[in-house]
Amino acid sequence: MHEFLAQLVNGISLGGIYALIALGYTMVYGIIGLINFAHGDVYTLGSFFALTILTALGVSGELHGVALVVDVAIALIGAALLCGIVGVLIERLAYRRLRNAPRLAPLITAIGISFILENVMQIWKGPAPVSFPAVVPNPSVMVAGVAIGAQQFLLVGLAVVMMVALQLFIHNTRLGRAMRATAEDRDAAQLMGININRTIMLTFLIGSALAGVAGFVSGVYYQSTWFFNGFGAGLKAFTAAVLGGIGNIAGAMLGGFLIGIIESFATWKFGGQWSNVTVFAILILVLVFRPSGLLGEAVFERA
Amino acid sequence: MRLILATAALAALAACSGANNASTSKNTTTTTTAVTAAPSPAPPGQVVKIGIDLPLSGGDASVGISTEQGALLAIDQAQKNMPHGYTLQGEALDDSVQGVHNPEQGVSNVRSFISDAAVLAVVGPYNSNVARAEIPVTNAAGLAQIGPSVVADNLTIGPDAAQLRRTNPSMNTFFRVCTTDSRQGSALAQFARSLGFKRTYIIDDNETYGLDLADRFEKDFTADGGTVLARDHLAKNTQDFKSLLLKVLAAKPDVVFFGGVTSTGGGLIRKQMFSVGLGKTAYMGGDGLADLGTVAAAQADGSYYTLAAPNAQKLPAARAFVKTYRAKYNADIGPYSANAYAAAQVAANAIIRAIGSSKGAIPARAAVVANVAATKLETPIGPISFDKYGDVTNPVLSLYGFKNGQPYFIRQIQLKL
Numbered sequence: 001m002h003e004f005l006a007q008l009v010n011g012i013s014l015g016g017i018y019a020l021i022a023l024g025y026t027m028v029y030g031i032i033g034l035i036n037f038a039h040g041d042v043y044t045l046g047s048f049f050a051l052t053i054l055t056a057l058g059v060s061g062e063l064h065g066v067a068l069v070v071d072v073a074i075a076l077i078g079a080a081l082l083c084g085i086v087g088v089l090i091e092r093l094a095y096r097r098l099r100n101a102p103r104l105a106p107l108i109t110a111i112g113i114s115f116i117l118e119n120v121m122q123i124w125k126g127p128a129p130v131s132f133p134a135v136v137p138n139p140s141v142m143v144a145g146v147a148i149g150a151q152q153f154l155l156v157g158l159a160v161v162m163m164v165a166l167q168l169f170i171h172n173t174r175l176g177r178a179m180r181a182t183a184e185d186r187d188a189a190q191l192m193g194i195n196i197n198r199t200i201m202l203t204f205l206i207g208s209a210l211a212g213v214a215g216f217v218s219g220v221y222y223q224s225t226w227f228f229n230g231f232g233a234g235l236k237a238f239t240a241a242v243l244g245g246i247g248n249i250a251g252a253m254l255g256g257f258l259i260g261i262i263e264s265f266a267t268w269k270f271g272g273q274w275s276n277v278t279v280f281a282i283l284i285l286v287l288v289f290r291p292s293g294l295l296g297e298a299v300f301e302r303a
Numbered sequence: 304m305r306l307i308l309a310t311a312a313l314a315a316l317a318a319c320s321g322a323n324n325a326s327t328s329k330n331t332t333t334t335t336t337a338v339t340a341a342p343s344p345a346p347p348g349q350v351v352k353i354g355i356d357l358p359l360s361g362g363d364a365s366v367g368i369s370t371e372q373g374a375l376l377a378i379d380q381a382q383k384n385m386p387h388g389y390t391l392q393g394e395a396l397d398d399s400v401q402g403v404h405n406p407e408q409g410v411s412n413v414r415s416f417i418s419d420a421a422v423l424a425v426v427g428p429y430n431s432n433v434a435r436a437e438i439p440v441t442n443a444a445g446l447a448q449i450g451p452s453v454v455a456d457n458l459t460i461g462p463d464a465a466q467l468r469r470t471n472p473s474m475n476t477f478f479r480v481c482t483t484d485s486r487q488g489s490a491l492a493q494f495a496r497s498l499g500f501k502r503t504y505i506i507d508d509n510e511t512y513g514l515d516l517a518d519r520f521e522k523d524f525t526a527d528g529g530t531v532l533a534r535d536h537l538a539k540n541t542q543d544f545k546s547l548l549l550k551v552l553a554a555k556p557d558v559v560f561f562g563g564v565t566s567t568g569g570g571l572i573r574k575q576m577f578s579v580g581l582g583k584t585a586y587m588g589g590d591g592l593a594d595l596g597t598v599a600a601a602q603a604d605g606s607y608y609t610l611a612a613p614n615a616q617k618l619p620a621a622r623a624f625v626k627t628y629r630a631k632y633n634a635d636i637g638p639y640s641a642n643a644y645a646a647a648q649v650a651a652n653a654i655i656r657a658i659g660s661s662k663g664a665i666p667a668r669a670a671v672v673a674n675v676a677a678t679k680l681e682t683p684i685g686p687i688s689f690d691k692y693g694d695v696t697n698p699v700l701s702l703y704g705f706k707n708g709q710p711y712f713i714r715q716i717q718l719k720l
Binding site (some may be wrong): 129222232265 | 549
């Protein structure tokens with residue numbers, strides 16, 4: 001029982017990271033029907049940006065008090081903003097001109113962008129894993145004999161807050177309505193006077209910023225980052241988005257947590273080498289038996 | 304020095320274009336004649352050569368050149384023991400192409416050594432994949448080849464190695480003065496038991512190197528009275544090892560053994576051991592963990608790793624060599640300088656003995672091979688003799704630990720085989 005709970009807590013924490021990444025996949029898919037395979041690498045880029053900002057601030061260990069709040073906020077917002085800008089640039093350079101091309105074309109440029117980002121990051125911080133400072137102190141509370149750290153609360157809390165904020169934004173603002181309208185029918189939305197390019201740009205900005213947030217929290221949580229992390233994490237977050245119902249915000253969140261828990265339990269019960277197998281077996285099962293995912297396409301609807 | 308290397312590299316390129324054009328069958332014919340050629344009396348001023356094949360440019364150059372210098376020093380010093388009328392020369396060729404060691408380039412270097420009748424033995428290569436390509440060629444030619452640093456198990460032992468020796472199965476022409484990957488597993492098992500560790504949890508990265516290492520550790524640790532609690536393999540492209548480590552925590556090991564390298568999970572596992580509460584448990588692995596400090600910093604403390612070579616800086620037998628090397632090249636020895644010195648010493652010694660038994664005539668390459676196989680020689684890295692596979696019979700490995708994130712030398716381990 002104790003080990004079950006420990007694995008559950010670990011799975012939820014891991015799932016928080018997948019959920020944050022999955023939000024970006026699902027938003028972009030919802031609005032332009034593209035699986036943005038460069039998204040996982042934007043997540044890694046987020047941890048690189050955060051690391052660079054923290055280094056520039058002279059942070060190399062745990063922070064306390066005001067410094068903790070200020071420096072973490074600067075690193076978090078900075079990483080999110082920079083990733084958002086990268087996301088917008090990627091859309092502008094690699095996807096916009098291909099918006100009306102066959103669907104395979106932007107998919108291939110997405111994979112190309114992914115390779116470019118990976119190699120740029122490899123040149124930037126080197127081919128080996130890089131150490132990330134443990135900026136957030138990690139005191140833990142015991143719940144039913146399982147230690148839950150402050151970082152785990154932060155991680156899951158951030159993921160949930162981001163999802164709720166995103167839901168509110170999409171359903172309660174003019175820009176959110178423009179996003180929904182664009183997702184529903186791009187041509188009709190354009191006829192109604194919605195600036196399609198700006199709306200899609202906004203989607204990439206928000207989705208990539210969320211990946212930046214995920215990059216920052218994963219850096220804090222694992223105290224390391226690596227140029228190639230985004231490949232594996234991106235694929236699993238994509239699986240999470242499909243499991244929850246791609247195009248669906250709440251589904252991405254649910255899928256993210258489920259994939260985290262499943263991965264954790266698979267490692268526990270079947271052994272480490274079977275964790276990926278289990279996750280991707282689920283991807284196949286979902287695609288075959290329930291292609292619309294657990295929650296279907298409730299928010300963004302596309303033919 | 305640079306200029307000579309550059310010229311050598313150019314010569315190698317020129318030679319390779321020729322060698323590549325020659326058909327395989329033609330090569331085999333010429334080399335067979337070389338093996339069976341009757342010894343002829345040496346004219347005065349006879350030059351015999353030891354070929355050196357190493358990566359001497361690009362990313363591998365820093366280790367390649369210090370290795371080459373070790374071999375050249377030995378050849379230099381062997382000069383005074385050469386029989387009257389003989390001059391011993393070292394001829395180095397670069398097996399790097401565009402900055403990376405390259406098996407095809409290695410093969411063409413070896414072919415150019417084979418076509419030079421004065422070359423009686425080869426020292427090199429540095430890398431196991433290059434050795435894998437070269438061994439069939441030197442074996443077919445019956446030319447002795449001595450590796451200073453190639454540690455992959457299957458170059459000498461097992462069905463893969465037999466396949467490499469297929470042209471001349473009865474004649475083993477490849478020898479190495481270093482030990483093998485999997486013997487690190489034995490050394491680590493011995494060390495773990497000597498520290499009083501009884502219970503281990505073994506994790507590997509599911510790659511060739513990591514699996515071999517972990518297999519050997521598992522076998523020896525158990526044979527030595529230790530308990531293996533469980534064995535787990537990692538999935539690729541994962542950054543979360545916490546669920547695995549929660550399992551490890553529940554099993555309560557004295558030491559966590561990792562078969563693999565820092566970048567396939569070795570570094571992250573050590574870091575995440577601290578977040579699940581395993582920070583005080585010891586951590587061990589092979590030379591793949593040598594750079595653990597760069598990832599785990601001070602959290603690397605409490606970890607141990609081996610290198611499949613003695614630490615020549617600390618070996619009493621190597622003191623004179625370390626000093627001479629320093630005086631000659633105005634630099635400290637590289638990681639495999641002493642090994643290359645020993646390899647060239649073995650080659651030179653075998654050539655000298657072969658000349659002796661051919662009564663001063665240029666010996667056949669086969670006679671040099673036989674003399675290498677029969678080697679009993681004191682070298683800076685200890686006494687060297689070979690088993691029937693060409694592996695050293697008294698492997699010495701060195702053991703390191705971490706203090707403040709920096710590796711420090713603990714001691715040499717002499718394996719009981």
